[in-house]
Amino acid sequence: MPDAWDVPLLTEWLTGFRDAVDQAGEELTALDSAIGDADHGSNMRRGLAAAVAAVSQAPPADCGAFFKTVGMSLVSNVGGASGPLYGTLFLRMGTVAGTAGTLAIQLFGECLQAGLDGLVQRGKAQPGDKTMVDAMLPAVRAYDEVAADGGPMVSALTAAAQAAAQGRDGTTPMEAKKGRASYLGERSVGHQDPGATSMTLLFETAAKVFA
Amino acid sequence: MPDAWDVPLLTEWLTGFRDAVDQAGEELTALDSAIGDADHGSNMRRGLAAAVAAVSQAPPADCGAFFKTVGMSLVSNVGGASGPLYGTLFLRMGTVAGTAGTLAIQLFGECLQAGLDGLVQRGKAQPGDKTMVDAMLPAVRAYDEVAADGGPMVSALTAAAQAAAQGRDGTTPMEAKKGRASYLGERSVGHQDPGATSMTLLFETAAKVFA
Amino acid sequence: MKKFINDPSAVVTEALAGMAAAHPSLRVDLDQRVVYRARPKPDGRVALVSGGGSGHEPMHGGFVGTGMLDAACAGEVFTSPVPDQILAATKEVDRGAGVLHIVKNYTGDVMNFEMAAELAAADGIEVATVVTADDVAVQDSTYTAGRRGVGVTVLLEKIVGAAAESGADLESLTALARRVAEGGRSMGVALTSGTVPAAGQPTFDLPEDQMEVGIGIHGEPGRRREPLAPAHEIAQMLVEPILDDADFTQGDTIAFLNGMGATPEIELYLMYGEVAKILADQGITVARTLVGSYMTSLDMSGCSLTLLSADDELLRWWDAPVNTPGLRWGR
Amino acid sequence: MKKFINDPSAVVTEALAGMAAAHPSLRVDLDQRVVYRARPKPDGRVALVSGGGSGHEPMHGGFVGTGMLDAACAGEVFTSPVPDQILAATKEVDRGAGVLHIVKNYTGDVMNFEMAAELAAADGIEVATVVTADDVAVQDSTYTAGRRGVGVTVLLEKIVGAAAESGADLESLTALARRVAEGGRSMGVALTSGTVPAAGQPTFDLPEDQMEVGIGIHGEPGRRREPLAPAHEIAQMLVEPILDDADFTQGDTIAFLNGMGATPEIELYLMYGEVAKILADQGITVARTLVGSYMTSLDMSGCSLTLLSADDELLRWWDAPVNTPGLRWGR
Ligand SMILES: Nc1ncnc2c1ncn2[C@@H]1O[C@H](COP(=O)(O)OP(=O)(O)O)[C@@H](O)[C@H]1O
Ligand SMILES: Nc1ncnc2c1ncn2[C@@H]1O[C@H](COP(=O)(O)OP(=O)(O)O)[C@@H](O)[C@H]1O
Numbered sequence A, B: 001m002p003d004a005w006d007v008p009l010l011t012e013w014l015t016g017f018r019d020a021v022d023q024a025g026e027e028l029t030a031l032d033s034a035i036g037d038a039d040h041g042s043n044m045r046r047g048l049a050a051a052v053a054a055v056s057q058a059p060p061a062d063c064g065a066f067f068k069t070v071g072m073s074l075v076s077n078v079g080g081a082s083g084p085l086y087g088t089l090f091l092r093m094g095t096v097a098g099t100a101g102t103l104a105i106q107l108f109g110e111c112l113q114a115g116l117d118g119l120v121q122r123g124k125a126q127p128g129d130k131t132m133v134d135a136m137l138p139a140v141r142a143y144d145e146v147a148a149d150g151g152p153m154v155s156a157l158t159a160a161a162q163a164a165a166q167g168r169d170g171t172t173p174m175e176a177k178k179g180r181a182s183y184l185g186e187r188s189v190g191h192q193d194p195g196a197t198s199m200t201l202l203f204e205t206a207a208k209v210f211a
Numbered sequence C, D: 001m002k003k004f005i006n007d008p009s010a011v012v013t014e015a016l017a018g019m020a021a022a023h024p025s026l027r028v029d030l031d032q033r034v035v036y037r038a039r040p041k042p043d044g045r046v047a048l049v050s051g052g053g054s055g056h057e058p059m060h061g062g063f064v065g066t067g068m069l070d071a072a073c074a075g076e077v078f079t080s081p082v083p084d085q086i087l088a089a090t091k092e093v094d095r096g097a098g099v100l101h102i103v104k105n106y107t108g109d110v111m112n113f114e115m116a117a118e119l120a121a122a123d124g125i126e127v128a129t130v131v132t133a134d135d136v137a138v139q140d141s142t143y144t145a146g147r148r149g150v151g152v153t154v155l156l157e158k159i160v161g162a163a164a165e166s167g168a169d170l171e172s173l174t175a176l177a178r179r180v181a182e183g184g185r186s187m188g189v190a191l192t193s194g195t196v197p198a199a200g201q202p203t204f205d206l207p208e209d210q211m212e213v214g215i216g217i218h219g220e221p222g223r224r225r226e227p228l229a230p231a232h233e234i235a236q237m238l239v240e241p242i243l244d245d246a247d248f249t250q251g252d253t254i255a256f257l258n259g260m261g262a263t264p265e266i267e268l269y270l271m272y273g274e275v276a277k278i279l280a281d282q283g284i285t286v287a288r289t290l291v292g293s294y295m296t297s298l299d300m301s302g303c304s305l306t307l308l309s310a311d312d313e314l315l316r317w318w319d320a321p322v323n324t325p326g327l328r329w330g331r
């Protein structure tokens, strides 16, 4: 097995993420009920079902096309905050991936960084604002450290997933500054962020693809 | 004590009726909740408070003036069905009473008959329609029987009160044909009519004045 | 009881004060509890007076204005106004051409308006009366109180109000009003009971999985209870008894789907979509539509459907300008 | 959950179908879930597009028509529409003079409109955006998501819609819109939670003797809970934080008391009476008033107050004719 992503592996990642979100849907919505508007689970379910359908209907020719199809599906089917955020993340990964047929550890790291940049540019959240950024930022950092040492991919992704989970747990004591939870002010403290929770599932699923 | 009504005795009747309705207010409203709109108690309370205030503010010169003041107060302050019905009853009694200072057993009987006629004319209820008519009609009949035998007043009024109570009890198995209860159709069966209940209090209080 | 109120016994007067503050086009007599137009109509025109218990807002006070009512008398919550109010309003708005009383068929309303009309006549004012009785949930009979006056009242006030504005005389307005009253049929359903402020608790208890079918507008229970059903089945329950009672396949129909006070518009529109489908299937031509909460029953959740047969004249009056807080279109 | 619905996931489309059936003045694209005017405005005029989650009816679809919006995009219940809808609407209504997007300040709404605006610009359509953020319950800060856009949105759509009808260009309309957005402040309170159809149960539980103070329009809990209070105290809780945040004693004010969906008009008017008294005491001149349920939160019982500073120009646009299902006056 080559130590790089290709379209079939990306597809495995996507369907795995869809399954994980399907399973965690109630939990995501429950988290969003406490500090938001009780729809993060159904939003992500709707979007990922559409994304999986899109890539299986017209299998993308390269990694860039794959990410763009996923990104557009999320943008066009989710709505709310998570649609543009996850959508931008995948669209930017697609820009960096371009027409590449495979993404080795270095290039995939650049894709992740571009996705994170897009997410932050779109949502303008700082670390500590109690958002999905608090899971993704440490995940990308951890990935980069392992990648700087030359990999392998499974180690980089596993480190990323662990860092994401830690970041997710770290959102609980935070007072939200972005998204709907911010309207609650101090009432948002003590609740785990739903977006950081789904973001952690994304990295955990990625690690499993190479495990 | 003369065997006839005069203004002080009529006033005693009115305040007694006010007190009886005050006390039975909750019961009247509860009866009206079941088959009407839950306001017969508060309607009658409001009206009788106004009537008592009116006759004490400007004590009427004769029996006719007394009845007219009471009737007008009820018409002007009750609203709903019971306002015009009780109001018309007293106004018509006032017409027959005219400028009389006292009402002996015969004349008072004519007053009652005129009141009943007014009530029926206004409300167009037949006996058996489950209304206050089902208490007042037998009461007036019973009064007339004793009056035809020459009285005394207390016997005529006591007979009337007993007949009213019997009529009131008789409304329970009836299906309403008039008033709000009629909208319930068969669902109105098994409930005592609130208007027949307050009408019975009127006759019971009258009997007490001469007891 | 969760309500925006102060003292339950002051609700009617305080709400009227708020109406007066909100609408410079109205003049509100807070003592008599009568809502008038701030600018009365010209001499020689017939005036329209309506009224009833409070708790049905915007009806009737919200329908005072050009093209609709001249005065509305507000009774206690769910209790008809007293003759004094109606008489005062009748005298105030008479422009020498007579006054039409628009009365919903409830024993109390009918009798209080009747007494007021007698007193007004004694004062030399020509008064005619039309009584609405369009609720098909109640069996019609000359031996009973008859049907309740519900949704058609709103349509009648609009249509006859427009005709009155144009200068029609009392006799022809009365005839027009009777024609509207006779051409309308309504049916209502409730998902929850309302709460009368003075009573402090819901008038009836309705389990989560039940609804009341055949309700009026006074928070009273309906003709029967049924299990809660999807919107398309409820639409059927509204349309069917109306069509069983009268034929609407000839000519045009005005359809009015009314919210009972606590029904949000998204649900009303959804219900209207279901009703419209059935009406189309039945070959009924809906020429005009009104969807909204115009005749409410305090905070009851529910809706009622009213169908009115309408010829070209009625549609013309329906389309004519109206400018009231509750209903407003045209110039 | 007691609602007039069929399938909870079909609520938005079915309600739009009912709207289409009820209003011949509208054209509804049920696939894209966009409400258009049946008769588009003439070439050379700036078009106004708004939208947001469903469940706030009549906002926004009910505000499509002459003198207000050209198109409204309906998202899922309480979820902003996706860029595809907004882009489709923007393209459809552009008359060559550009399109103004009216967006309520919620992360999702802002981002989805932003993406649509980028795509439209790529298609050569000039798009400007105004974001409303008038809710004083939320502390304003550049480091947070900022205040929610609530009641002022309705006033803005009316005022800027009138100006757009008169032929103003995109730049001056955008400036006008910003002026309205900056001049408005709102505060809301809830007596009960609403129920999202897909969720099937109330978003939060609120005991009989408690209310939520500082709510938005998405059924979310407010800033704090308080014991249920009489109307005059609640009015104080609405007015005070608004006046603490901005001065309304100079010039004229438009006052808008909004019902949240399940609040009957009698209570709204009563509340408005209390609000009007406080405003008068504070030396605030209310030049225009709007009382009704125009921006709802499904079947939530509650209300919000919006005050808007208005100069003569704003009042002129406010008074200009408007003809939409939700707001209608003038010719
Ligand atoms: N400005 C932002 N930047 C990054 N993430 C954000 C931002 N705003 C919200 N989020 C994320 O979005 C999640 C909520 O998504 P979702 O519930 O689907 O959308 P909505 O808030 O519109 O209902 C939050 O838990 C948070 O992680
Ligand atoms: N047509 C009628 N004739 C005689 N009595 C009537 C008639 N209609 C109603 N009633 C009486 O009025 C009573 C109800 O009075 P009330 O509750 O005060 O008025 P409303 O029905 O307008 O709320 C009924 O219990 C009945 O006895």
Ligand SMILES: [Mg+2]
Pocket: A032, A036, A037, A038, A039, A040, A080
């Ligand atoms: Mg959410």
Ligand SMILES: [Mg+2]
Pocket: B032, B036, B037, B038, B039, B040, B080, B180
């Ligand atoms: Mg009653």
Ligand SMILES: [Mg+2]
Pocket: B037, B039, B080, B081, C078, C079, C080, C108
């Ligand atoms: Mg009553």
Ligand SMILES: [Mg+2]
Pocket: A037, A039, A080, A081, D078, D079, D080, D108
């Ligand atoms: Mg949402």
